[in-house]
Amino acid sequence: MTKSQPASLLLRLLRFAGRIVSTLVLVVLGAWGAGALWFQLPRPAALVAVPAWGLFALAAALAPWAWPGRRGTHRLLAAFAAATLILLAWWQSLAPSHDRVWADDVARLLESDVDGERVVLRNVRNFDWITETRYAARWETRAYDLSHLVSGDLILSYWMGPHIAHTLVSFGFDDGRKLVFSLEIRKERQESFSAVGGFFREFEQVIIAADERDIVRTRSNVRKEDVYLYRLRATPAQLRTLFKAYLESAERLRRQPEFYNTLTSNCTTIVFDLARQIDPGLPLDIRLLASGHVDEYAYDQRALTPGVPFAELRRRGYIDARARRADGEDSRGFSKAIRTGIPGVPPAETQ
Numbered sequence: 293m294t295k296s297q298p299a300s301l302l303l304r305l306l307r308f309a310g311r312i313v314s315t316l317v318l319v320v321l322g323a324w325g326a327g328a329l330w331f332q333l334p335r336p337a338a339l340v341a342v343p344a345w346g347l348f349a350l351a352a353a354l355a356p357w358a359w360p361g362r363r364g365t366h367r368l369l370a371a372f373a374a375a376t377l378i379l380l381a382w383w384q385s386l387a388p389s390h391d392r393v394w395a396d397d398v399a400r401l402l403e404s405d406v407d408g409e410r411v412v413l414r415n416v417r418n419f420d421w422i423t424e425t426r427y428a429a430r431w432e433t434r435a436y437d438l439s440h441l442v443s444g445d446l447i448l449s450y451w452m453g454p455h456i457a458h459t460l461v462s463f464g465f466d467d468g469r470k471l472v473f474s475l476e477i478r479k480e481r482q483e484s485f486s487a488v489g490g491f492f493r494e495f496e497q498v499i500i501a502a503d504e505r506d507i508v509r510t511r512s513n514v515r516k517e518d519v520y521l522y523r524l525r526a527t528p529a530q531l532r533t534l535f536k537a538y539l540e541s542a543e544r545l546r547r548q549p550e551f552y553n554t555l556t557s558n559c560t561t562i563v564f565d566l567a568r569q570i571d572p573g574l575p576l577d578i579r580l581l582a583s584g585h586v587d588e589y590a591y592d593q594r595a596l597t598p599g600v601p602f603a604e605l606r607r608r609g610y611i612d613a614r615a616r617r618a619d620g621e622d623s624r625g626f627s628k629a630i631r632t633g634i635p636g637v638p639p640a641e642t643q
Contacts, residue, residue: 315353318372322349325379331492332386348372388496388549396429398478402501402542409438409532411539416471417502418623421510438532440466443641444524445631446563446596447472448587449511452487457584458511459560461524462504463535464641470504470627473538475562477552490554497552499542499562505623508630512615520609522587522596523636530570537566560586567595597636608633 322345329341352372355365390401400415412435420428443464448457462472477485477495486494500507512519526534541562552558560583568574574593579585587609591602611630618629631637 311356314356318349318353321372321376322346322353325349325376327488327492328379328383331486331489331494348375383493386493388493388551390496390549392480392496395479395481395483396427398476398498398500400431401546402499402539403546404539404543406536406539411436411438411535413471413501413539415501417500417506419502419506419510421506421514424510424514434471436465436469436471438535439528441528441531441535442466443637444526444531444534446522446524446587446590447508448520448522448584449508450518450520450584451511451515453584455582455584456487457586458517459563459583459586460507461534461538461563462508462521463531464627468624468627468641470623472500472502472504472507473535474500474502474507475541475559476500487554490552490558493551495552496549497545497557499538499545501538501542503623504630505621505626508611509615509619509626512612512630513619516612519611519615520587520606521611521630521634522590522605522609523634524590525595525597525636526570533570534566537569541566555581559583600635605635608635 325345326342326349329345330338332338333341349372352368355368397417397419400417402416403414405412412433414433416432416434418430418432420430422428441463445462445464447460447462449460450457458474458476460472460474462470464470476498477490478498479485479495483495489495508519511517524531550557560580563586564574564580571593577589579589587596587606588602590596591605596602596605614632615626615630618626621629628642632642
């Protein structure tokens, strides 16, 4: 073997590796572009644009293998690069909006007036759900004194297998009232949730403040999701900080709409971001992405009732049977019933 042969072999390997990397990049750009076009264009236009973009990306990805070094290959890659830049510029021009025809359950934005510890909330949701599509719509104005805030609960509702859950936080006052905060997609009428669409700016986001008999019961009793409730280990001062942080986030969204993102801006990441205002040292964890395991994460961070094994907390925290037995109860009766036997909940709160 001559001295030039190892150098020539190394050069071929580097070229081969470069082709693999460039192919992977082109495949990713092709998939991303197809998703962006599919979820953002009107359906007739998307049915034309998505296959065309897919074929363009496929040709660009295969050209370096089929016709390496050809001038036509270089031109094809340059054309795809230009098209990608145009697509990115269009993507950046997309802006979230409050001005759409919204579904009834996300039609209104939470408004708050805060005067020290006294809070007045407008557009608190208190729907009476009969089915997922039949309901009596009620939006209420409520007043709270945060000096009477005594408890917080983490609620997880499983709707898509054991690894994905919707995360809610419920705040309890010493008069028995409960208020739940939930970050949700702000879907338009006739739209439905799509986890994939959530990556492609299909939805805005909204913070809902709701009565438990609305937002918990619709999951446990109407949608038949698996719902778990855990008492949070938090002081009244920490609870007040978290409550006000939700209000500040809702006010920010009211002033400036934002897109929902399945990965980075969702019902679980907001809880983590707000909790970091109380404990800045909270670590990042893969379970924050696999939201169905957020309860285990909270347990490991000592944020749930101490002295009880996690498996026991989870078993006793499953509320569905109790929720269905309490279906005809009023708001306070429902909230008491679902907490029966929950570790950390004092007996007086369930009687």
